[in-house]
Amino acid sequence: MRVDQRTAPVRNHERSTAATAGRAAAVAHPNIALIKYWGKRDEHLVLPRTDSLSMTLDLFPTTTRVVLDPAAEQDTVTLNGLPLTGEAQRRVAAFLDLVRRRAGSSRRAVVHTENTVPTGAGLASSASGFAALAVAAAAAYGLGLDATALSRLARRGSGSAARSLFGGFVQWHAGPSSAPPTEADLASYAEPVPVAAFEPALVIAVVNAGPKAVSSRAAMRRTVDTSPLYQPWARSSERDLAEMRAALRRGDLDAAGEIAERNALGMHATMLAARPAVRYLAPATLTVLDAVIGLRQEGVPAYATMDAGPNVKVLCHRTDAGRVADAVRGAAPDAAVHTAGPGTGARLLDEARR
Numbered sequence: 148m149r150v151d152q153r154t155a156p157v158r159n160h161e162r163s164t165a166a167t168a169g170r171a172a173a174v175a176h177p178n179i180a181l182i183k184y185w186g187k188r189d190e191h192l193v194l195p196r197t198d199s200l201s202m203t204l205d206l207f208p209t210t211t212r213v214v215l216d217p218a219a220e221q222d223t224v225t226l227n228g229l230p231l232t233g234e235a236q237r238r239v240a241a242f243l244d245l246v247r248r249r250a251g252s253s254r255r256a257v258v259h260t261e262n263t264v265p266t267g268a269g270l271a272s273s274a275s276g277f278a279a280l281a282v283a284a285a286a287a288y289g290l291g292l293d294a295t296a297l298s299r300l301a302r303r304g305s306g307s308a309a310r311s312l313f314g315g316f317v318q319w320h321a322g323p324s325s326a327p328p329t330e331a332d333l334a335s336y337a338e339p340v341p342v343a344a345f346e347p348a349l350v351i352a353v354v355n356a357g358p359k360a361v362s363s364r365a366a367m368r369r370t371v372d373t374s375p376l377y378q379p380w381a382r383s384s385e386r387d388l389a390e391m392r393a394a395l396r397r398g399d400l401d402a403a404g405e406i407a408e409r410n411a412l413g414m415h416a417t418m419l420a421a422r423p424a425v426r427y428l429a430p431a432t433l434t435v436l437d438a439v440i441g442l443r444q445e446g447v448p449a450y451a452t453m454d455a456g457p458n459v460k461v462l463c464h465r466t467d468a469g470r471v472a473d474a475v476r477g478a479a480p481d482a483a484v485h486t487a488g489p490g491t492g493a494r495l496l497d498e499a500r501r
């Protein structure tokens with residue numbers, strides 16, 4: 148399989164169904180960052196301090212249906228059949244307010260989301276969630292947005308969601324840090340990056356599927372505010388990103404893996420140095436990391452990355468994925484292990500399929 152630039156075929160679909168019936172459905176996949184997003188420079192606009200780069204997965208789709216209800220006084224949101232409450236509900240309602248302001252509408256929405264990724268486990272459920280919501284809500288409210296504008300919109304829900312608009316490997320631009328907010332908002336979107344023909348896989352070890360103790364939002368704020376390691380990491384991440392793009396263009400999995408692993412370990416170092424420290428890595432995380440080093444010693448190219456949780460994602464060649472999965476299972480017998488390839492970007496679902 149050739150890994151190519153699979154962009155979201157959103158524009159045409161959206162224009163054809165936009166505003167037809169005040170309803171739309173969309174699907175999106177999570178993405179795993181190889182160059183991490185960690186730190187905002189504007190919390191309201193969700194503008195990151197650094198560029199990031201991810202692979203969209205072909206696993207764990209989120210499907211979201213949005214139906215406008217002229218009679219409703221509040222938005223209703225369910226996740227896997229259960230009503231959302233508290234902060235999660237507030238975040239979705241705030242996102243819908245943003246869409247309504249743009250659409251000049253006051254109509255409330257009924258939102259049903261089916262999520263197949265373990266929510267809150269550091270597997271980027273907010274990325275697929277807000278990407279699917281952005282595409283479905285924009286269509287239901289009749290905003291005629293192209294994929295770039297949808298990426299900017301999804302960003303407002305959760306930064307990493309900006310990247311799930313696109314398939315394959317994707318870069319999210321931070322935009323110019325000195326620009327005024329309106330200009331910076333326009334410049335901070337994701338787009339696919341060119342990659343050579345190679346067949347990567349991410350072996351995902353879910354060592355703990357429970358919700359995390361500290362949200363990534365709070366943890367990144369604390370890291371930026373208090374960690375003496377934050378600025379050096381942010382600077383080195385810029386170089387990592389340039390080198391990652393070059394490695395992907397060459398189809399050089401070893402280089403891409405080395406860069407991804409050091410970038411992730413560096414991000415966790417910034418958190419460990421925060422005051423108080425944020426530590427997402429668990430004993431099982433380190434056992435899996437040892438297994439990854441063991442694989443490399445045996446000549447199997449395998450490189451680890453971790454997000455805001457204890458789970459480990461191992462970048463390897465598709466042909467080695469079985470062996471990598473076995474090694475991971477051996478190291479963490481209680482872990483659920485999944486193998487993902489590059490997936491497609493967010494898209495509207497056809498009327499007939501809803």
Ligand code: DP6
Pocket residue numbers: 179180182183184185193199271273274304305306307308363364453454455
């Ligand atoms: C560690 O996108 O969940 O997964 O913008 O506050 O919603 P918010 O944060 P979120 O953070 C993801 C952080 C990360 C790294 C990454 O995906 O780049």
